[in-house]
Amino acid sequence: VLRRVTQQHGGSGVAPGKDLPPAHQASMPQPQVARAPQIYQPSSYSTVTTQRSNNNVYAPYPYPGKVLPPPMQIQQPSQYPVHPDVRLKKLPFYDLLGELLKPSSLMPQGSMRLQENSFQFHLTPQQASDIGTYRDCRPGSKMEYIIQVQMRFCLQETSCEQEDYFPPSVQVKVNGKQCPLPNPIPTNKPGVEPKRPPRPVNISPLVKLSPTVANTIQVTWSADYGRRYAVAIYMVKKLTSAELLTRLKSRNVRHSDYTRGLIKEKLNEDADSEIATTSLRVSLACPLGKMRMSTPSRASTCSHLQCFDASLFLQMNERKPTWNCPVCDKTALYDNLVIDGYFQEVLMSKKLLSDVNEIQLLQDGSWENLVTKKEKDKDKEKGKAKSDSGSNSRANVDVDTVDLDESTSAVSTKPEEKKNAPVIDLISDSDDEEDEGPSAKQIKTSSKSASSQGTPRRNNDNARRESESPDLLVINLE
Structure with a gap:
């Protein structure tokens, strides 16, 4: 490198000696040349300083920063x-x-x-x-x-x-x-509010x-x-429940032909099988009140024919609204209630007996009274008891006629005519007896009064009457 520098500047310049110490080399004049690039790059590590940003992000050395979650994930009101x-x-x-x-x-x-x-x-x-x-x-x-x-x-x-x-x-x-x-x-489950x-x-x-x-x-x-x-x-x-019942009667009455078609469908669907249903039993008593229904109804969502009384059903839901069918326990909302016209006709029919609470539905859609064997036996026993009591009463009654007629003065002397129906004629002997009235005359027909106030002939007649002891005494007050 030094050779190139001296050659470019015409050999001028003094090359530093190899044997001089570094202090003398530093004091020697240096050529005005560009420095060569450094052989060793400076280290990329820098001093770590803790920095705080607006998002509360911390960058610990030497890993990249992470966003910490909030303590509770609550949706913002804007959502x-x-x-x-x-x-x-x-x-x-x-x-x-x-x-x-x-x-x-x-x-x-x-x-x-x-x-x-x-x-x-x-x-x-x-x-x-x-x-x-x-x-x-x-x-x-x-x-x-x-x-x-x-x-x-x-x-x-x-x-x-x-x-x-x-x-x-x-x-x-x-x-x-x-x-x-x-x-x-209240609940018995622990930890449940x-x-x-x-x-x-x-x-x-x-x-x-x-x-x-x-x-x-x-x-x-x-x-x-x-x-x-x-x-x-x-x-x-x-x-009120009465107002809802009035609305129900005015708009949700189902025609009787609809129910009649359901009866035929249910009884004829198994006609080809070996065990077929030929009739159905339906109760006319409401399952809620156990009494005969006045307004038979059921929900249109129910598949059974049994009805319940609409009035009792509405009164029950007015106190505690559950709206469940009392027959099948499924949901029976008010908007789904219908009044069954078929069973309404049954309840109003003269054919229905007063003591019958069940009817039998036949395959043709008709119905008949369902009388149990016990009720039939009771009716037979009652009929026998009435016939026996009537025959006994007719056989044991003897009739005696006593004529209280004050106009006659003597008793008839023909014993043949008095054999079966003796007639006793009580004649008034004094004016005092006339004033006593009819009630006193009836009292005097007893044996005691006759023996105390009558003649010996009357006493004999009274004794004969007591000996015969008739079961029935007929008194003609003419």
């Missing part, structure tokens, strides 16, 4: 729709009049276990007037609201209609006052009936990270 497209199931005992608060999401805020949301709704002047007018204010009893403000909770699921469902550990305050909720159903029955909540007593004042609802619940919940408020009119 919850304010008004989800949730549809709640229609309640049969309530007519929907208005929607005061659309189904709204219960949005958890932060990582706290207990969450709280607030909602507001207003009443129109007409709504406030209707709620205050249609209420029963009887003294000494609880106020009953016919038109109610109803609050409902459900799961935030949009695929189908939702039933009422309360969030865990839910508490509600309406205008700052605690709202009573259905009592939880008891659930409240799925029912709507009537908040009418806590609502301010004013169109100018807002009503506030505060909902507190335990966050459930696997489920979302929604709350809605409606204005409804409460119905």
Whole structure:
């Protein structure tokens, strides 16, 4: 390298001696040439300094940085729709009049276990007037609201209609006052929180009936990270079981030919087999009340012919809504109930006996009374007992006739005529006896009165009458 440098500069310059020490070489004048590239590259390692970024990313030496997860994975409020497209199931005992608060999401805020949301709704002047007018204010009893403000909770699921469902550990305050909720159903399972029955909540007593004042609802619940919940408020009119029965009779009556066709189909489907069903037995007693039905009905989703009384079924669901068929225990909703015209004709038919609660359905779709052997035997015994008692009474009765006629003065003297039917004529001897009336005359027909007041001839007649002892005494008062 030094040779090239001296040649390029015309041999001028002094090459440093090989034997000089480094200090003397440094003090010697150096040629003005470009430095050769370094043979050894500097190390790529640098001092490690801890740096903090906005994303809380730490880069420990020598591995690349990692993002630490948050302590709890809670969905941000922006991921919850304010008004989800949730549809709640229609309640049969309530007519929907208005929607005061659309189904709204219960949005958890932060990582706290207990969450709280607030909602507001207003009443129109007409709504406030209707709620205050249609209420029963009887003294000494609880106020009953016919038109109610109803609050409902459900799961935030949009695929189908939702039933009422309360969030865990839910508490509600309406205008700052605690709202009573259905009592939880106790459970014997350890570690399982008891659930409240799925029912709507009537908040009418806590609502301010004013169109100018807002009503506030505060909902507190335990966050459930696997489920979302929604709350809605409606204005409804409460119905009774009698009103639902009237609606059912006016629109859901099935013609008798439909049931007659079902009977033929059931009895003729096994006609070719060796063991065929030739008749069906159906009870006319309701499985709920064990009494004869007045309005035979069943659900259109049921496949059996047995009916139940619609009135008792609606009354039972008015107290505790289950809507299960009492025959097959399947779901029998009110919208699916029908009144069977065939069995309605059977109950109104004069052919039906008063003491028969079962009928037999035949292959041609007709029916007949089903009388058991025990009932037939009882009827035969009753008939025999009546015939025996009638014959005995006719054989043992002898008739004697006693004529109380004051107009005659003597007793007939022909003994032949008095042999089978003796006639005794009591003649009044004094004016006092005439004043005593008919009742006294009847008393004097006894043997004691005749012996004390009558003549010896009368005593003989009375003695003869007592000796014969007739079973039946006929007295002619003419």
